[in-house]
Amino acid sequence: MKNKKITRKISQGVYILTTNGGGCVVDAVSQISSSDNPLIAVAVNKNNYTNELLHKNKLFTLNVLGMKNTGDLISKFGFNSMRDIDKFIGTDTLEDMGEKIIKNSLGYMICEVVEKIENETHTLFIGRLIEADVLKDEEPLTYNYYQEHKSDFIKIKTSDNKNKWVCTVCGYVYEGEELPDDFKCPVCGVDKSFFKKVISNSYESK
Numbered sequence: 001m002k003n004k005k006i007t008r009k010i011s012q013g014v015y016i017l018t019t020n021g022g023g024c025v026v027d028a029v030s031q032i033s034s035s036d037n038p039l040i041a042v043a044v045n046k047n048n049y050t051n052e053l054l055h056k057n058k059l060f061t062l063n064v065l066g067m068k069n070t071g072d073l074i075s076k077f078g079f080n081s082m083r084d085i086d087k088f089i090g091t092d093t094l095e096d097m098g099e100k101i102i103k104n105s106l107g108y109m110i111c112e113v114v115e116k117i118e119n120e121t122h123t124l125f126i127g128r129l130i131e132a133d134v135l136k137d138e139e140p141l142t143y144n145y146y147q148e149h150k151s152d153f154i155k156i157k158t159s160d161n162k163n164k165w166v167c168t169v170c171g172y173v174y175e176g177e178e179l180p181d182d183f184k185c186p187v188c189g190v191d192k193s194f195f196k197k198v199i200s201n202s203y204e205s206k
């Protein structure tokens, strides 16, 4: 019997990968060499828009998420695609080397892509660390902790089989069978036509 739950006990963090034009939540990250400019590998699903961007862009940035106040960021960057919403609207960012840095992160690592390895589901992007900084001295969020406490982190919390609708402009999530005809997004004010049905709120990277 193969119980894949044990793979969640592989210790890894939770990050927002940003790159020119988009970004998403990732946990499949590993430092794979040690030097002044170590190599860092990240596995990005081929279905993700971020994967397309990383095949074009030279740089990506890993923003380390902490335990506090990261639920909204995970909902927005981990359960929506930049194909549908602009994840940077309403997200506080800084800038370094032209890369967007998530202000509410513990710090960031800017990497230059040096190699790409394709497997059946993901591309492993290997980057050389060229710039980095610490923004806050707080405990990092681990993927295992996130999995165990998912419902505390993500805004999309309805029981299964209940419909959820995401605002394609700002990422706000409405829970209910149908959106009322006169519905307006309470965050950004757009009407019902800007909402898209969310199919699932679960994410399994492996």
Ligand SMILES: Cc1cc2nc3c(=O)[nH]c(=O)nc-3n(C[C@H](O)[C@H](O)[C@H](O)COP(=O)(O)O)c2cc1C
Binding pocket: 014, 022, 023, 024, 025, 026, 027, 028, 029, 043, 044, 045, 046, 047, 048, 049, 050, 051, 074, 077, 078, 079, 080, 081, 082, 083, 146, 203, 205
């Ligand atoms: C906790 C968590 C960890 C994730 N880890 C990864 C990962 O390691 N690799 C990946 O490709 N997607 C990962 N995802 C899923 C992407 O963030 C998600 O599919 C996102 O909507 C893709 O957005 P995009 O289409 O704008 O690239 C993770 C999501 C969550 C919530």
